[in-house]
Amino acid sequence: MLRKLLLLIFFAILCAPVLQMGFSIFDEKPILENRALAQKPKQVSVGNLVEVRQKYLDWFNDHFGFRSLLIRVKYQLDYTLFNASNRIHIGKDGWLFYRSVLDIEKPAVNDYLENNSGQVIAGVQNLAERLKQKNITLVIFIAPMKDVFYSKYLPKTVDPNRDSSQISILEEKLKKINNLYYLDSKAILTETLKERNVFHKTDFHWNDPAAFAVAQTLVNQLGRLAGHSKITWEEPVKIISRESTGGEANFLPLLSPLKEQGLYLVDLNLPPHTTSKTDLPLDVVTIKSPTSNLLDPIVMIGDSFLDGMIRAGLQAHFKKSYKAQWNNISLEKLTSNLPPDTKYLFIEFIEVSGGVFAQLANQK
């Protein structure tokens, strides 16, 4: 009797995914995947049955019931039994590192720079020269990845012989370019690291206090260049610690995501301002009653690391700031259409942005 019952239970369990697909009995938290899932084919008829059958298979493979749960179980088993994952390098003391960043993107950028750093430098020089003629100061900031500061937490699954020396070589050359203010990310963050962490353990990004340190340095350096006698940005910020789960932990993905005590800034409010949008598109923030301590208008292009600097209060120190994102506009289009009141062009990108290096190399 028990054997029959076990068999019934077994076949019932086999039917469960199909029932879940059909009736969504349980809520499933989706998995973060770096791809679009296959969609259910539409317009199925006898005539196109053969073509849609593969699409149906693909859709089924991406949507069968309990898929997310089964994937989480698999990664949980890998993590618990082997302390391993094929998506994330699991470092010491809870530090996580995207495999794609360390294994693929960094080596790819290193290879690219080995062959093309000359063009990149030339492109930056051309851009700086062009901007100087319009009385615009060019500022470049290359955001380093987490492993630069936390290599002691890297696991043995990271190739110790990986070469990422080309970026350092490039940075030294960038510092020597006339008409360019190169914001030295490593120096700033190394200094900040003496007091507190600069990156999240479970997220790819630097934390907001680190972004604040870089933003503050940028503003104060530009203030010095502009001849301000007082320090432009000297107000301290309040840092708090709270439990959080970053993108890398969610990408892992476990039954219960890994957590950390992340560092955050207490909410900062901009002084009274207006917001608008240009056609390019640029998001514009204009301070309503600018004081003499505020810097002239800045155009910024960046990614989520720039967003961290903005959350830290960067825009409060410019009379006007225009913000663009890499996935919305090319560098060529931006530099050809700078607003007439631009005084600074701030280019921020992460060190694995091969596409941005290529865009810089193409500057004439």
Add this chain to the structure above:
Amino acid sequence: MLFSLLFYFIDSGYYLIILLITIIGNYYIGLILYSSENKYKNIILIFALIFNLIPLLFFKYWMFFLQSLNDIYAITNSNIHFQIPEILLLSGISFFTFHSISYQLDIKSKKIEPSRSLIDFGMYMSCFPQLIAGPIVRYSEISNEISKRHSSLESIYRGIYIFSLGLASKVVLADSAGAIADKIFSKDPATLSFDLAWIGALCYTFQIYFDFAGYSNMAIGLAKMMGFDFPENFNQPYRSKNITEFWQRWHMTLSRWFKDYVYIPLGGNRKGQSRTLFNLLVVFFLCGLWHGASYTFIVWGLYHGFLLIIDKLSDRYNAFKINKFFSQAGTFFLIVIGWVFFRSPHLEFSITYIERMFSFDSNWPTFDSIYFILIGPDKFFFILLCIFFSFYSLEKSSLNPNSEKKVGYFKIFISFFLIFLSTTLISSNGFNPFIYFKF
């Protein structure tokens, strides 16, 4: 049968028509062959063989044939060059062609009577567990079961157990080894160090065994649940003490097909030593060619053919008598070398790869770099399992799927656990096609 045909349609689309024509054609040819007078049987048989071989020759070998002609003309500096058309390789064509040929040959030699029901015969030809990648089942083995099979609770549990072992072999073991093999075989072989070349070859050795044996067990298990008794296809071939034994343990249904329908009709070992050795070479040439339309498969087949010849000769002259462990190690070594041909995309690749396997160069990475970076802790564990299950004798083990004992609660638990584990892996890794689906 309808479900089997639907299964084939999902995989191959309108090429199902080829299978249907094969089923209907062989059904009627079989009836005619059986009822015809003796003087016409050979002609009808020849017609049956041509009828069955034409789709196989076209879909599988026509491109290779044209390419070979181009290669010959290139060597002779001729201007003739054939355009190679793109022809899709039909799923399972090698397998269902062999099923139908064995059916006709068994009718001719009066080992079986033809099926009197098109549905029953279609069931035999299209039975979905073995349709795409075997085992190669003879009609005589399941003819009674098609119409009168008996399925019991015990056979269902046994089927589930065998199926679960097969699924886990494929998804857990084969795919883990395959991930490493693929990484190494994707590199230029000239850049490989001695150790990486061996790791790649060994990983592929395990991959192909657990992939193919896994599929066979899945087919056997599913069939058992439905009341069919499919023949065993693998019997821990890497425990073989010589190549002859290897071919008695590896893809057993293919080996016996070639033995019964090629080797014995050619004369087997009854026409003197020279003819025996020649027959072996022919069989293994065809065996290699059956696996794929490529020079590498032919070389692999001939390689095993020559090894068998050496085996036969050493047996005859009582040479190379060494103890069991060294026999097994030596045989395994030879098999691993052979798999390099099988895996390589072309002949030059395999030759360069094998050269690297014997280069003994000093580029020896640390254990850490192999364990953590190349393989990973999880796959390393599964590769250890591959080694264990390849060499540890399962005959007397409680895990033996062929044991006569009833399937107890321990095996039931193992089955459910393996199916669950495999499902988690399939969900996260997608599903890697079976290697033998390409044949």
